[in-house]
Amino acid sequence: MSEDSNNATMEKEPLHLPKNLAKSPPVEEEVCGSPRSPRELWRKVKQKYRLVEFHALPEYLRDNEYILAHYRADWPIKHILWSIFTIHNETLNIWTHLIGFIIFLWLTIYTTMKLPAVVHVPHLPNISDLQKIPKELLASISASLPQLHVPEMISNVFPDSLHIHIPELLSNCLPEALLSANRTNQCMLVSVKDDMANMLVPFLWRPITRWPFFIFLGGAMFCLLASSICHLFTCHSERVAYIMLRVDYTGIAALIAASFYPPVYYSFMCNPLLRNVYLIFITVVGIATIFVSLIPVFQNPEYRNVRAALFFGMGVSGVAPVMHKLILFWDEPEALYTTLYEVAMGLFYGMGALVYAMRVPERWKPGRFDIAGHSHQLFHILVVAGAYTHYHAGLLYLQWRDTKGCVVR
Numbered sequence: 001m002s003e004d005s006n007n008a009t010m011e012k013e014p015l016h017l018p019k020n021l022a023k024s025p026p027v028e029e030e031v032c033g034s035p036r037s038p039r040e041l042w043r044k045v046k047q048k049y050r051l052v053e054f055h056a057l058p059e060y061l062r063d064n065e066y067i068l069a070h071y072r073a074d075w076p077i078k079h080i081l082w083s084i085f086t087i088h089n090e091t092l093n094i095w096t097h098l099i100g101f102i103i104f105l106w107l108t109i110y111t112t113m114k115l116p117a118v119v120h121v122p123h124l125p126n127i128s129d130l131q132k133i134p135k136e137l138l139a140s141i142s143a144s145l146p147q148l149h150v151p152e153m154i155s156n157v158f159p160d161s162l163h164i165h166i167p168e169l170l171s172n173c174l175p176e177a178l179l180s181a182n183r184t185n186q187c188m189l190v191s192v193k194d195d196m197a198n199m200l201v202p203f204l205w206r207p208i209t210r211w212p213f214f215i216f217l218g219g220a221m222f223c224l225l226a227s228s229i230c231h232l233f234t235c236h237s238e239r240v241a242y243i244m245l246r247v248d249y250t251g252i253a254a255l256i257a258a259s260f261y262p263p264v265y266y267s268f269m270c271n272p273l274l275r276n277v278y279l280i281f282i283t284v285v286g287i288a289t290i291f292v293s294l295i296p297v298f299q300n301p302e303y304r305n306v307r308a309a310l311f312f313g314m315g316v317s318g319v320a321p322v323m324h325k326l327i328l329f330w331d332e333p334e335a336l337y338t339t340l341y342e343v344a345m346g347l348f349y350g351m352g353a354l355v356y357a358m359r360v361p362e363r364w365k366p367g368r369f370d371i372a373g374h375s376h377q378l379f380h381i382l383v384v385a386g387a388y389t390h391y392h393a394g395l396l397y398l399q400w401r402d403t404k405g406c407v408v409r
């Protein structure tokens, strides 16, 4: 053990109460033998549930030997609940993901209420489009009936239409083969059609389905809340720790699997076969990962790297649909922008897995990072950062499909 760890050990409180703890009991107990005052009882309870050192932990709580002290062990539920607001080596583990959960809850509410406005809606009808239509219709009718001398009649009624070059308009609307060499680019009929389309699109426009995006938000909230609860209650008992760790692993697998849904669904929205193959694959892998994590041996400290590798591998399998999307939509800027977000997310998750597996920085200075700065806290922050990056990627996917619709490649 290093010099630092020895110093840290000397500074910490002992695990068990000294046998002579009752040497100086409160005056009222010594004098009259009456029950202790509530204050004294509370003091005794606080003494009994003191923070302990790593070497004094029960086996089921021994996970990271580089965190030397400030452990809670075998605490009752009431004390555990109060410990949310006290300082120990799990305080920041609890709060980093509790705050992350609150952020994603707020994002879910915000997105639900504002989503139609979050993405770009094709432009709304404007007055100038409405004003142009009668004139364009008039010109088109005139152009299509030249032999009846309608243009002159109409021009008499509507002097403005004198500016319209009827023969030219007519030639512009003729089939390609019949066009003269000096045609202009404007066809009034086409223009009328465009104006009508511009007015109708906002009323006909329907946003694409949002459920894959909300699957991701639900997965993120579940993972963050499950993790926070796990870190809070694991110290209660071996039985509770057994359940909590499995809830934690389930949350991680759920977040990774749910993160696939928006990119896969929106990238391959118009190709149901590809879309379903990818979604079924990640769902099956996610469920398999949860089952593997239920095996008791899986949570032994020596399997730390296996755990990290399993979740890391699950996340890395997301490279396949992202690359596939890039190949199919290489000419669309949205495909590149969403990929950049995915890369940033992958870097956050990758760094998180690395820090978790290597247990840095506490490995370099055991005892120095017990309260703040140890690997698990950094891992938590990187997970929230990765999920938040993926939220923005999801918004971009929605905007892409809302504005460009379904493009089969």
Ligand SMILES: [Zn+2]
Residues within 6 Å of the ligand: 093, 227, 231, 376, 380
């Ligand atoms: Zn955690």
